[in-house]
Amino acid sequence: MNALTEEQRRVDALVNKHAWILEGIQEERLRRSLAQLLENQEAYTRGLLEDTTTADLAMPQAYSVALIRKVYPALVAYRLASIQPLRGPNGKIFYLDHVREPVTTFLTAQAESGQDVIEVDSAYGLKPGDLVTIGKGDTAESRVIEAVVHKTVTLAEDLENTHPKNTPVSCAYSTARTTEGGAVARARLSLTSMDVSAEKYALAVAWTTEAMEDLRATHNLDAEAELIDAVAGEIVREIDRAVLADMLANAGAGAVPWSATKPEGFTETEWRRTLYDAIVDANNAIFKRRYRSADFLVADPDTVGRLEKLEEFHLSTEAQPSIGVQLVGRLNNRWEVYKTADFPPNQILVGIKGDGYVYAPYVPLTLTPPHYDAATDTWTRALRTRAARQITVPEAYAVVTILPEAAGT
Secondary structure, X not given: OOHHHHHHXXXXXXXXXXXXXXXXXXXXXXXXXXXXXXXXXXXXXXXXXXXXXXXXXXXXXXXXXXXXHHHHHHOOHHHHOEEOOOOOOEEEEEEEEEEEOOEEEEEOOOEOOOOOEEEEOOOOOXXXXXXXXXXXXXXXXXXXXEEEEOOEEEEOOOOOOOEOOOOEEEEOOOOOEEOOOOOEEOEEEEEEEEEEEOEEEEEEEEEEHHHHHHHHHHHOOOHHHHHHHHHHHHHHXXXXXXXXXXXXXXXOOOEEEEEOOOOOOOOHHHHHHHHHHXXXXXXXXXXXXXXXOOOEEEEOHHHHHHHHOOOOEEEOOOOOOOOOOEEEEEEOOOEEEEEOOOOOOOEEEEEOOOOOEEEEEOOOOEEOOOEEEOOOOEEEEEEEEEEEEEEOOHHHEEEEEEEOOOOOO
């Protein structure tokens, strides 16, 4: 039995063990992730209870199961990132990346010393900014491509040497293709691993003895339990904010500017439509690097409002989590549109689901011991989670930056 089959069977057993908690969750990926998290929580709690010095940290099972079931399916990471639960505080995450293999084309005419233009048998896949090497051995020289028109390649600098017809011209990084001459340039997928360590995220809840007594007497409710349940929503917001901030800050496919100021000669509707064009440009920037189109957009409510006014926008009728980032609709049936109040204004994150980011939770939820402040008659307890976050492929994300409307327009 290979390692992959053993791992699948191990997780299958966890899903069966925690089936009563997972009931109602249809998505298999989410069920398997939650099963591992519930197992981590159980093992962590058991270890705390066995250690009398840390027993106060153990969250009652009824709390932890309910909160894990509520919090984790609501995370934006489960919808937009790759989820890989850790089995310990340190572990490996895995992702697919494109390893581009070199391609070689040939000169179809002699390239003279002092000229900056060469003719090649195929320029397909070559683009401005690529570094090409003309020739071999002592006479070889490398130049950056300035422009490509059909089979004519303009170089950023003149050649120093003369290169005869049929001299090889190689580019170390080229898109996957079959050239007109029959040469094959390949971009192969490589399964890559990375070591990560779980970090902690914590939020405090506080209540007074008086409030606890009144809530219990009036509504027969436990103030501590109610506050912990409420802070679970804040935990979701904190994790979502961190995940989206990572994607935005590391967007490696580039930024596309769009001005909110309408130029002369455009109606409001016509100019508003050009925001869609900017999103298309960002999508194409990702496609050039990942060979896949983006499938989601994230923005703040005001920016999403701009998208909702486009005729290509279609409102979502899907049920949404009660907490966390909300799916509001689809743009031209190409991109899911997500809205969150915790996103920088005038920015649209364009990305590929599950392609460039890994969220690796370890211990779902733990509680610090209650602390009593006699001066304020206040009890405080912190709710904590541990997870690793990692950008793996920055080129899976791009940004549309909206330049605010000029004053007086």
